[in-house]
Amino acid sequence: MPVLSQTSEYALQATVVLARQSDMVEVGVLAEALGVPKNYLSKTLSQLARSGVLESVRGKHGGFRLARPADEIPLLAVVEPFERFTENRRCLMGRPLCSEEDACAAHESWRAIGGKIVRFFRQTTVGDLARGRSRWPNSTELGGEKG
Amino acid sequence: MPVLSQTSEYALQATVVLARQSDMVEVGVLAEALGVPKNYLSKTLSQLARSGVLESVRGKHGGFRLARPADEIPLLAVVEPFERFTENRRCLMGRPLCSEEDACAAHESWRAIGGKIVRFFRQTTVGDLARGRSRWPNSTELGGEKG
DNA sequence: TGGAAACATGATAACCACATGACCTTATGG
DNA sequence: CCATAAGGTCATGTGGTTATCATGTTTCCA
Numbered sequence: 296m297p298v299l300s301q302t303s304e305y306a307l308q309a310t311v312v313l314a315r316q317s318d319m320v321e322v323g324v325l326a327e328a329l330g331v332p333k334n335y336l337s338k339t340l341s342q343l344a345r346s347g348v349l350e351s352v353r354g355k356h357g358g359f360r361l362a363r364p365a366d367e368i369p370l371l372a373v374v375e376p377f378e379r380f381t382e383n384r385r386c387l388m389g390r391p392l393c394s395e396e397d398a399c400a401a402h403e404s405w406r407a408i409g410g411k412i413v414r415f416f417r418q419t420t421v422g423d424l425a426r427g428r429s430r431w432p433n434s435t436e437l438g439g440e441k442g
Numbered sequence: 443m444p445v446l447s448q449t450s451e452y453a454l455q456a457t458v459v460l461a462r463q464s465d466m467v468e469v470g471v472l473a474e475a476l477g478v479p480k481n482y483l484s485k486t487l488s489q490l491a492r493s494g495v496l497e498s499v500r501g502k503h504g505g506f507r508l509a510r511p512a513d514e515i516p517l518l519a520v521v522e523p524f525e526r527f528t529e530n531r532r533c534l535m536g537r538p539l540c541s542e543e544d545a546c547a548a549h550e551s552w553r554a555i556g557g558k559i560v561r562f563f564r565q566t567t568v569g570d571l572a573r574g575r576s577r578w579p580n581s582t583e584l585g586g587e588k589g
Numbered sequence: 590t591g592g593a594a595a596c597a598t599g600a601t602a603a604c605c606a607c608a609t610g611a612c613c614t615t616a617t618g619g
Numbered sequence: 620c621c622a623t624a625a626g627g628t629c630a631t632g633t634g635g636t637t638a639t640c641a642t643g644t645t646t647c648c649a
Binding site: 338340353366 | 594
């Protein structure tokens, strides 16, 4: 499963690095550290700056930095500009055989999964990604549903 | 979220029609019923025949038919030839910052969601899709089946 | 004030998977 | 053997993602 585009992955990786750094980092440094094309990353980070996730400073000694504490940035915010999560959630079959009104028997459980994904991206923060797994509590928090 | 490719949707739609039909159906008929290109659907169904989901008969009076009862065909079987579910499940960030051994704090909960998706495709059957929501417990409305 | 450093941005190309079409081959039944 | 329908091959289209190029704009500093 792809789930996230390359661009979104770049965005996540970059924000995690920034979460650990605390001071301004230039695109060139980030790009080299992550092994991704600099010009492209530049555009990606610009978008994140525009959407309020990052702060950017131009000119000499410029660079990027998180606009807020890492724990206050949900992954959804990082990824949203590059994905369409709010897309028309049609049935997994597509339109013809299954609509909202006349739904297939699997409709609801599929919807539930979609909800879980979105909730994950809303509840998980950049800070979580930046931390090692040691930090993470017993698995009652998010996975807590029967399967 | 896309989640499934167009091809997979074609496959699901076609199998659902076949689930309701019980006798052989030609590609041409299926293609027209679903409003999809015949040649393409032909290829898709061939793959499903090869993978054992469908049975095909060539020549006059040929066509396609489910190889097993609809309730014994998990969606995974229909969709697997066209997606890579078993893909290397790396972290949603990609490789560099988060591996299996040194995982981010969100690693496990993300994995859990991946598991849920796969489980859904394993547990839900073509039969479920073919049935209306009337089969569903918490539905107050009993609609007949028709598409 | 000029130049270098760094982000910002628009245009364009490269790439790629998905999708489609045209056409030929093979099997089947009558 | 002939019509039919699946199976396969080759070539092409097509849209979206990713990457590159060129240039503009802001800022710092000497």
